[in-house]
Amino acid sequence: MFEQLGLIGCGLMGSSFALALKRAGLVRRIVGYSKSPSTTERARQMGVIDVEAPSALLAVSGADIVLLAIPVSATEATFKAIRHLVGPDTLVMDVGSTKRDVVDAARRVLREQVGSFVPCHPITGKEVSGVEHADVDLYAGKQVILTPIERTFTAQLKKATAVWTAMGCHVVKMSPQAHDAAYAAVSHLPHLIAFAMINGIKSQPHGKDYMALAGPGFRDFTRIAASDPQMWRDILLANREELLAQSKIFQQSLQSLEQLISGGNGDGLESQIRQASETRANWRVSSHKAHK
Amino acid sequence: MFEQLGLIGCGLMGSSFALALKRAGLVRRIVGYSKSPSTTERARQMGVIDVEAPSALLAVSGADIVLLAIPVSATEATFKAIRHLVGPDTLVMDVGSTKRDVVDAARRVLREQVGSFVPCHPITGKEVSGVEHADVDLYAGKQVILTPIERTFTAQLKKATAVWTAMGCHVVKMSPQAHDAAYAAVSHLPHLIAFAMINGIKSQPHGKDYMALAGPGFRDFTRIAASDPQMWRDILLANREELLAQSKIFQQSLQSLEQLISGGNGDGLESQIRQASETRANWRVSSHKAHK
Structure with a gap:
C-alpha cells in the first residue's frame, strides 16, 4: 500500500492508471498535475485524483510512488523539475512507448537517484486521448514491459512488478534496446x-x-x-x-x-x-x- | 420471389448469401455447386443448399437467379461452363472484389446474354473462409456496389437492386472503372x-x-x-x-x-x-x- 501517488499527466494513460491503482486498493491519496490546469481540475472533478498540484514538483512532494504519463519528449524536463524530491525510497515509473530515450534522460538527470526509476511501457491505449476517456480497465489483462538498467534498485523493480501485477497486468522484462x-x-x-x-x-x-x-x-x-x-x-x-x-x-x-x-x-x-x-x-x- | 438459386461456389460469401436469401423469403429452392464435392456436401448437410449439383451448368439448370461466388480468376471459365443455360430472364450476379476483369470476361463469353449479368461487389467479408463460417448476417447493413455496363438489362439491374435491398444492403451504382x-x-x-x-x-x-x-x-x-x-x-x-x-x-x-x-x-x-x-x-x- 502506497501513501501517495504523484501523478504527472492526467491524460488517458495517467487517469486510467490512477483509477486502477485506487480500485486495487494500493494507494491512499492521489495528487495530480497536468500541464493544462483545466485538465487537472477536470481530473479532480471526475474523482481521478484527490488533490490538484500546481506543479510536477508539488505532485511529487510526499509521494512514495510517482507516475510520469506524458509525451516522451517531456520526460527530461519533468525529471529536472522533480529530481530534488526523488529519494531512494520513491518508486518512479513512466508509461512511454519508447524506452532508450527515456532511460538516457533518467541517467542524465536523476544521476545517483536513477535507481529509483523503473521504465515501463504498458501495451495498451486507445485512439482517443484525454482524461474524459479514463478507463479503470485500460490496463487489465495487458502486457507491461519493464526495461530496468544495471543501476535500477532491486527493491523498486520488485515494487513496480507488484503494482502492475496487482492491476491485472502481465509483466515482461527486457532491455531498453x-x-x-x-x-x-x-x-x-x-x-x-x-x-x-x-x-x-x-x-x-x-x-x-x-x-x-x-x-x-x-x-x-x-x-x-x-x-x-x-x-x-x-x-x-x-x-x-x-x-x-x-x-x-x-x-x-x-x-x-x-x-x-x-x-x-x-x-x-x-x-x-x-x-x-x-x-x-x-x-x-x-x-x-x-x-x- | 425466385424459383431457384443456382449457387456456384459454396464458400463463405456464397453460403452466407444463400442463407440470407432464404431468410428474406426470396427463393424456393437452392441448388449448389462447389469445385470440391466435399464442400457441396457440407453445404447441403448444413442446410445452406437444398440440392447438390455435380457441375456449375447443372446448378444453373432451372435457375432464375444465379450467383457466382468464386475467386475472380475462375469467372471466365465458369461463364463458359454455364452460358448455354443463361437466358434473357436469368439474373446472374457475382460477388468479386474486382469488376473490370469480371465485366471483360462477361462481355467475351456471355455475348448477347451479357445483359443478364449484373456485376456486384458486396463490401463485407471475414478473414476466415469456407462454408463452415457461413453467416446469415454477413451482408446485412453493408454496402453493395453494382457496376452495370451499357448493355446490362434494366430489368435485371432492378431485380438485383431489389434482392440486395431486401437482404438489408445499401446499394451503390458506379462504373467498373x-x-x-x-x-x-x-x-x-x-x-x-x-x-x-x-x-x-x-x-x-x-x-x-x-x-x-x-x-x-x-x-x-x-x-x-x-x-x-x-x-x-x-x-x-x-x-x-x-x-x-x-x-x-x-x-x-x-x-x-x-x-x-x-x-x-x-x-x-x-x-x-x-x-x-x-x-x-x-x-x-x-x-x-x-x-x-
Missing part, C-alpha cells in the same frame, strides 16, 4: 504506415469519395491512424533509427510483392500471401495467451 | 501492405519474438493479412494497374514522413500526423452512415 527494436516493428511502423496511407489517399482528387466506399477491413486497418499527433510525433522521432530500419525492411517486402504482381507471377504471389496469412492466423495478442 | 480505382485505394492496397508488413517482420531473426510482444493496435492493423491467399492473389493480379498506382502514391507519402523523421522535423511531422489523425477520426464506415 530490445524493447525499442521490437516495438519499432510491431507498433511504431504500423502507425507510420497508417498515417502515410491515409495521407496518400487524402492527397488524391477522389480520395474523399474513395474513403466513403471503404468497409470494415479499412476501418480496422486504419484505426491507429486516428492516434494522438503529438504523442506519435514524439515516439516516431525518439525511436527513429529502429523505425527507419523497420520501414526499409517493410518497403523491400512490399516491393518484392509488387514485382510478383507486375510480372503476373501468380504462384509466387500466392505463396507470399499464404506465408503472411498463416503467420497472422497463428498469431494471438500475447496478453490473451498469458491470461486465458 | 470507378469501382476498381476506389477499391485499389481503400481495400487492395491495405491488404498488400498488411501482407508485406507481416512478411517483413517474419523475415527477421527476432521476428517471432517481436510479434509475441504486439498489442491490440497490431491486432487490428494486421487482421486483413490473414485473408484467403488464392482469393487475394486473384484480386491483386486482376486490379494490378490501379493497385500499383496506389502503392506508388502510398510509398511517396511514406517517404515524405521518413524525411521529416530523419531530418528531425517535429513540427512538419506533427502536422502530417495531425492531418491523418483528423481525416481518420472524421471517417465512418459508410454503411453505418446509411443505416443508422
Whole structure:
C-alpha cells in the first residue's frame, strides 16, 4: 500500500492508471498535475485524483510512488523539475512507448537517484486521448514491459512488478534496446504506415469519395491512424533509427510483392500471401495467451 | 420471389448469401455447386443448399437467379461452363472484389446474354473462409456496389437492386472503372501492405519474438493479412494497374514522413500526423452512415 501517488499527466494513460491503482486498493491519496490546469481540475472533478498540484514538483512532494504519463519528449524536463524530491525510497515509473530515450534522460538527470526509476511501457491505449476517456480497465489483462538498467534498485523493480501485477497486468522484462527494436516493428511502423496511407489517399482528387466506399477491413486497418499527433510525433522521432530500419525492411517486402504482381507471377504471389496469412492466423495478442 | 438459386461456389460469401436469401423469403429452392464435392456436401448437410449439383451448368439448370461466388480468376471459365443455360430472364450476379476483369470476361463469353449479368461487389467479408463460417448476417447493413455496363438489362439491374435491398444492403451504382480505382485505394492496397508488413517482420531473426510482444493496435492493423491467399492473389493480379498506382502514391507519402523523421522535423511531422489523425477520426464506415 502506497501513501501517495504523484501523478504527472492526467491524460488517458495517467487517469486510467490512477483509477486502477485506487480500485486495487494500493494507494491512499492521489495528487495530480497536468500541464493544462483545466485538465487537472477536470481530473479532480471526475474523482481521478484527490488533490490538484500546481506543479510536477508539488505532485511529487510526499509521494512514495510517482507516475510520469506524458509525451516522451517531456520526460527530461519533468525529471529536472522533480529530481530534488526523488529519494531512494520513491518508486518512479513512466508509461512511454519508447524506452532508450527515456532511460538516457533518467541517467542524465536523476544521476545517483536513477535507481529509483523503473521504465515501463504498458501495451495498451486507445485512439482517443484525454482524461474524459479514463478507463479503470485500460490496463487489465495487458502486457507491461519493464526495461530496468544495471543501476535500477532491486527493491523498486520488485515494487513496480507488484503494482502492475496487482492491476491485472502481465509483466515482461527486457532491455531498453530490445524493447525499442521490437516495438519499432510491431507498433511504431504500423502507425507510420497508417498515417502515410491515409495521407496518400487524402492527397488524391477522389480520395474523399474513395474513403466513403471503404468497409470494415479499412476501418480496422486504419484505426491507429486516428492516434494522438503529438504523442506519435514524439515516439516516431525518439525511436527513429529502429523505425527507419523497420520501414526499409517493410518497403523491400512490399516491393518484392509488387514485382510478383507486375510480372503476373501468380504462384509466387500466392505463396507470399499464404506465408503472411498463416503467420497472422497463428498469431494471438500475447496478453490473451498469458491470461486465458 | 425466385424459383431457384443456382449457387456456384459454396464458400463463405456464397453460403452466407444463400442463407440470407432464404431468410428474406426470396427463393424456393437452392441448388449448389462447389469445385470440391466435399464442400457441396457440407453445404447441403448444413442446410445452406437444398440440392447438390455435380457441375456449375447443372446448378444453373432451372435457375432464375444465379450467383457466382468464386475467386475472380475462375469467372471466365465458369461463364463458359454455364452460358448455354443463361437466358434473357436469368439474373446472374457475382460477388468479386474486382469488376473490370469480371465485366471483360462477361462481355467475351456471355455475348448477347451479357445483359443478364449484373456485376456486384458486396463490401463485407471475414478473414476466415469456407462454408463452415457461413453467416446469415454477413451482408446485412453493408454496402453493395453494382457496376452495370451499357448493355446490362434494366430489368435485371432492378431485380438485383431489389434482392440486395431486401437482404438489408445499401446499394451503390458506379462504373467498373470507378469501382476498381476506389477499391485499389481503400481495400487492395491495405491488404498488400498488411501482407508485406507481416512478411517483413517474419523475415527477421527476432521476428517471432517481436510479434509475441504486439498489442491490440497490431491486432487490428494486421487482421486483413490473414485473408484467403488464392482469393487475394486473384484480386491483386486482376486490379494490378490501379493497385500499383496506389502503392506508388502510398510509398511517396511514406517517404515524405521518413524525411521529416530523419531530418528531425517535429513540427512538419506533427502536422502530417495531425492531418491523418483528423481525416481518420472524421471517417465512418459508410454503411453505418446509411443505416443508422
